[in-house]
Amino acid sequence: MSSSNANGNIIQLEDGWNNVIKKGAIDVLEATLDDGFDTSFVPAEYIRIYTTCYDMCTQRSPYNWSRDLYQRHGETIEQYLRTTVLPALENKTGQGGTILLNELKHRWSNHQIMNKWLKKFFTYLDRYYVKHHSLPTLEQAGLSHFKTEIYMHVKDNSTSAIISLIDEEREGEIIEKTLVKSIVELYESMGMGDLNSYTNDLEQPLLDATRSYYGRKREDWIAKDSTPDYLIKVEKALNEEKVRVVEYLNPASEPKLRRVVEDEILQKVQMNLLEKEGSGCRVLLANDKSEDLQRMFQLFSRLENGLQPMATIVENFITAQGNACIDKRQARLDSGEKDKNDDPEFVKSLIDLHEKYLGVIREVFASHHLFQKALKNSFEEIINNDVGQFSNAELMSTFCDRVLKSGGEKLSETEVEQSLDRIVQLFSFLTDKDLFAEIYRNQLAKRLLNQRSASDDAEKLMIAKLKVQCGTQFTSKMEGMLNDLAVGSDQKSEFDARMSQQGSSLSFGVQVLTTGFWPSYKAPEVALPTQMTECMEVFKEWHDNKHQKRKLTWVHSLGNATVRATFGKKSYDLQVTTLQAVVLNAFNEGKTLGLEDLKKTLNLDDQTLKPLMHSLSCGKHKVLLKSPASNKINSTDTFTSNAKFTCNMRKIRIPMASIEASHNKNRVEEDRSIAIEAAIVRIMKARKTLKHQQLIAEVLSQLAFFKPQPRVIKKRIEALIDREYLERSSEDQQQYNYLA
Numbered sequence: 152m153s154s155s156n157a158n159g160n161i162i163q164l165e166d167g168w169n170n171v172i173k174k175g176a177i178d179v180l181e182a183t184l185d186d187g188f189d190t191s192f193v194p195a196e197y198i199r200i201y202t203t204c205y206d207m208c209t210q211r212s213p214y215n216w217s218r219d220l221y222q223r224h225g226e227t228i229e230q231y232l233r234t235t236v237l238p239a240l241e242n243k244t245g246q247g248g249t250i251l252l253n254e255l256k257h258r259w260s261n262h263q264i265m266n267k268w269l270k271k272f273f274t275y276l277d278r279y280y281v282k283h284h285s286l287p288t289l290e291q292a293g294l295s296h297f298k299t300e301i302y303m304h305v306k307d308n309s310t311s312a313i314i315s316l317i318d319e320e321r322e323g324e325i326i327e328k329t330l331v332k333s334i335v336e337l338y339e340s341m342g343m344g345d346l347n348s349y350t351n352d353l354e355q356p357l358l359d360a361t362r363s364y365y366g367r368k369r370e371d372w373i374a375k376d377s378t379p380d381y382l383i384k385v386e387k388a389l390n391e392e393k394v395r396v397v398e399y400l401n402p403a404s405e406p407k408l409r410r411v412v413e414d415e416i417l418q419k420v421q422m423n424l425l426e427k428e429g430s431g432c433r434v435l436l437a438n439d440k441s442e443d444l445q446r447m448f449q450l451f452s453r454l455e456n457g458l459q460p461m462a463t464i465v466e467n468f469i470t471a472q473g474n475a476c477i478d479k480r481q482a483r484l485d486s487g488e489k490d491k492n493d494d495p496e497f498v499k500s501l502i503d504l505h506e507k508y509l510g511v512i513r514e515v516f517a518s519h520h521l522f523q524k525a526l527k528n529s530f531e532e533i534i535n536n537d538v539g540q541f542s543n544a545e546l547m548s549t550f551c552d553r554v555l556k557s558g559g560e561k562l563s564e565t566e567v568e569q570s571l572d573r574i575v576q577l578f579s580f581l582t583d584k585d586l587f588a589e590i591y592r593n594q595l596a597k598r599l600l601n602q603r604s605a606s607d608d609a610e611k612l613m614i615a616k617l618k619v620q621c622g623t624q625f626t627s628k629m630e631g632m633l634n635d636l637a638v639g640s641d642q643k644s645e646f647d648a649r650m651s652q653q654g655s656s657l658s659f660g661v662q663v664l665t666t667g668f669w670p671s672y673k674a675p676e677v678a679l680p681t682q683m684t685e686c687m688e689v690f691k692e693w694h695d696n697k698h699q700k701r702k703l704t705w706v707h708s709l710g711n712a713t714v715r716a717t718f719g720k721k722s723y724d725l726q727v728t729t730l731q732a733v734v735l736n737a738f739n740e741g742k743t744l745g746l747e748d749l750k751k752t753l754n755l756d757d758q759t760l761k762p763l764m765h766s767l768s769c770g771k772h773k774v775l776l777k778s779p780a781s782n783k784i785n786s787t788d789t790f791t792s793n794a795k796f797t798c799n800m801r802k803i804r805i806p807m808a809s810i811e812a813s814h815n816k817n818r819v820e821e822d823r824s825i826a827i828e829a830a831i832v833r834i835m836k837a838r839k840t841l842k843h844q845q846l847i848a849e850v851l852s853q854l855a856f857f858k859p860q861p862r863v864i865k866k867r868i869e870a871l872i873d874r875e876y877l878e879r880s881s882e883d884q885q886q887y888n889y890l891a
Contacts, residue, residue, distance in 0.1 A: 162207050164216045168223060171203040176272055177227055184261040185235065197271070205275045217280040224273060225292055228265070232300040236262070240305050248312030249327065255309055256333045258301070266293035291343065298341050298348075306352045309334060313353065314360045317395070321364065321388075332399035339401060346403060354404050358411050361392075365415035373420050377430035379443040382450055385416050389450075413453050421451065425460055432464045436511075445515045458521050465516075466525035469508050473533030476500040481538045492541040495560075498550040502573045505530060509576070530580040544587040547574055551613065552594040557605040567609050575616045584621060584856040585826075589819050591617075592629055593670045599636055600662065600709050607633075621856065631668030638663075642697075649693050650686070659686040663694070663703075671818070674706045678754045680736050707733075708759075716774065718796040725774065726804040730755075734763050738775065743791040746784065757786070764790060766807030772798065774805070823857055827867040830854060832876055835889040843868075843885045 175196060192200075207216040236258045243254040270277060270289045277289045287295060313334060316326045341348035365388070372381050392412055396405040417424075424447075425432045435444050451457035480497045484490055508526055516522040537543050553559040554570045562570065581587055598604040610633065618626040643660060650659060679687075691703060710729030714736075715722060727735065737744060737752055744752070750760055761784040768777040768790060776793045777784075830853045835841060841849075846868070847861050868887065871877045880886035 161210060161214050162203065162216075163214075164207070164219055167203050167207045167216070168220075171200060172220075172272070173227075176200045176268070180265055180268055181231055181235070184265065192268075200272050201274070204273055208275050208280060217276055220273065220276055221280060221286065224269060224276075224289060225296060228269070228293055228296045229300055231265070232262070232296060236301055237304060240301065244305070244308050248315050249330070251305070251308060252312050252316075252330055252334050255305060255337070256330060259297075259333070259337050262293070262297050262301075266290055269293070294340060294343060298343075302337070302341050302348075306338075310353050310356050314357055317357070318360070318364060320395070321391070328399050335399055335401065346401065349401055350403075354401070354407065357404070358407060361408060361411050362415055365412055369416045369420060372416070373423060378424045378427045378432075378447070379430060379435070379440065381424060382443070382446050385450055386446060388412060388416065409453075417450060417457070418454055421454070421457065422460060425464055432461055433468050436465065436468045441511070441515050444511070448516050448519070452519075458519065462519075462521040462525045465522060466529045469504075469526060469529035470532050472504055472508075473501065473529060474536070476504060477533070477536055477538050484539050490539045490541065492545045493549045493553065494541075494546050495550055495553060498546055498574070498577075501533065501577060502570075504533075505577060506573060527580065530577070531582070534577055534580040535582045542583065542586065544581055544583050545590050547577060547581070548587055548590040548594055550574060551591060552598065555605060555609055555613065556598050556603045558603070559605070564606075564609075567606070568612060571609070571613050571616060575613075575620060578617070579620055582858045584625070585822060586819055586857070588617075588625060588856070589670075592632070595629060595632060596670055599632060601711065625856065628668045631665060635664050635668060636662070646690065646693055650689065659683075659690070661690050661694075664706075666704075672706045673708055673759070674704060675708065675730075675755055675759050677707055677730060677733055678752065679707075679733060683733075718774075718792075718794060721797065722801075723798065724802045726802060728807060730759070730763055731767060731805065731807060734760075734767060735774070738790070738792045741792055741794075743789055745789045746786050749790070762808045764788075766805060770805065770807075772796075772803050772805050823859065823863075824867060826854060826856075827859060827864055828871060831864075831868060831871060835877060835887065838889070840880070840886060840888050842883075843887070846887060
């Protein structure tokens with residue numbers, strides 16, 4: 152290590168400090184900073200001062216002045232801050248926030264310049280002495296002195312000045328943002344590596360002032376503004392606060408500032424806004440104010456659990472709209488309109504309602520799960536609220552029937568698919584899915600057997616949609632029905648060849664149905680004409696040879712026929728059911744027969760015969776004359792062929808009321824009982840022992856196609872106890888044990 156300067160002379164502390172360092176560097180720095188000139192040193196002067204510092208730090212002890220120079224570096228800064236900077240700032244206090252902040256910005260900038268040059272001059276001191284003795288670096292020491300001598304004295308006034316400027320900007324005035332940003336950077340620097348000074352001295356007072364500011368604004372806005380106008384102001388305020396952070400505050404303040412604003416102008420008046428008379432959430436929904444609703448959704452989604460109250464209002468509103476549709480149907484029935492299982496107006500109103508609010512949930516509420524649940528809950532209540540004689544399940548199934556059968560709704564393929572999509576969406580809310588399936592299967596059977604289905608592809612499409620919704624078990628019978636017809640068409644040509652060998656005068660065809668797939672039908676043992684029985688014998692012989700293990704049961708109530716009828720000189724082709732054809736055949740040769748005669752001749756009961764006679768003598772095409780003339784069939788009535796019958800069409804379809812119910816309610820109940828018992832046994836077999844309420848809850852969770860009342864489940868439990876599948880616990884009557 153060198154022990155003297157370049158000339159070999161020892162540099163004394165006072166000589167080096169006073170004559171070189173203070174005179175050449177510190178005094179010059181202070182003078183130029185006070186005068187506002189740019190501070191710079193020519194290279195030769197800078198090297199002279201640097202070398203002097205270097206030499207004073209590298210001389211041998213006792214002439215190594217490192218400790219003294221470090222101490223005097225701090226004292227110099229403290230002296231300048233205390234005697235020059237602080238008085239200047241105190242002089243500006245009270246003259247206005249901007250004046251104080253500008254002075255603080257100027258003095259902070261000067262201090263950074265001084266700190267920079269002193270660090271350069273004392274680089275060797277910083278590099279070795281400071282590091283060896285684990286002291287604060289010269290830069291850190293300079294900041295620490297500024298914090299102690301200046302910052303701690305002016306922070307309260309500067310914080311108040313910054314908050315005042317921010318409030319002015321919130322009121323729409325233009326402020327000097329770069330000035331605020333510079334002072335914010337000063338607060339950040341005073342943390343000496345963390346944000347404690349910024350957080351405690353500026354951020355927290357700012358948050359308190361922000362809460363107070365927006366508290367006043369909240370009271371003003373809520374008193375005079377509608378909900379949409381209030382929320383527009385909220386949205387604007389939140390965006391402005393976000394921009395404010397970006398422009399001159401620390402990014403860490405953004406979530407805190409946002410939470411304060413949200414709490415003051417949203418959280419505290421949430422229900423006031425949602426329920427405000429004339430402009431709340433219900434009014435916006437009623438008037439289809441999508442933009443306002445979307446803004447409301449986006450703003451309340453910022454709050455913890457902020458969307459639940461809104462979702463509840465949406466649910467109640469949609470439920471009310473659905474109940475209005477139901478009330479409208481009830482009013483029509485009350486006014487005397489006949490109650491039918493075909494009410495397309497009502498079903499379409501529910502479809503349109505669901506489609507509308509499904510769109511609202513998707514587009515306005517971003518398919519949020521709370522609003523999807525609200526839509527589901529509301530439509531589960533609407534769809535399962537039956538009015539009149541016919542359940543909504545039957546009305547929906549009949550609507551499908553209108554769409555899928557020929558001569559029903561006049562729709563394109565795209566419209567058919569769209570209608571099926573929408574009805575399946577409604578179906579998903581139905582509790583009695585098994586009832587819908589039973590009715591739909593009956594109507595599907597009629598369409599298929601009467602060749603009234605508009606499109607096989609549409610039928611398959613609907614079944615596929617139901618299968619996606621409920622699974623294979625739900626649609627297996629329907630798929631089996633379609634499969635029967637497909638197989639039947641393949642066998643038809645084979646049987647036709649056999650019939651041609653027979654030389655029959657009748658054109659005869661048979662559709663073989665699998666008993667398990669199709670609904671159960673009445674099979675009256677009607678006395679058929681000889682020609683028909685002969686054809687049936689031929690088919691039976693052919694079928695028995697082909698399928699030896701299958702048993703045929705003839706269901707004449709499902710058959711149809713074309714009858715050539717001559718009235719006067721004109722012939723007609725009457726398209727009728729097989730039973731109607733048999734009745735017409737009985738009136739050949741101008742016979743007159745009473746109802747009792749027909750019952751004996753045809754071997755039919757009143758329940759079957761009366762609808763037949765009504766269709767032929769009281770309908771649009773009266774091919775039989777009834778005496779006495781009326782629209783009701785009585786046991787004393789007589790019938791004869793209507794010789795004066797005329798019609799402009801040669802082919803005439805004569806419809807008749809179905810002798811089958813749209814569904815068998817007893818069968819539905821039986822199927823439900825079986826499903827409930829199967830679920831109970833399944834659960835108890837796995838759990839062995841279970842409390843009554845737990846068993847009820849688990850059974851309800853397993854039943855997908857209907858939701859029975861707990862008393863119904865209890866009844867099935869009692870039945871299983873009687874049949875010794877279960878037993879009550881001897882210790883607790885509310886507990887059941889499984890019996891293997």
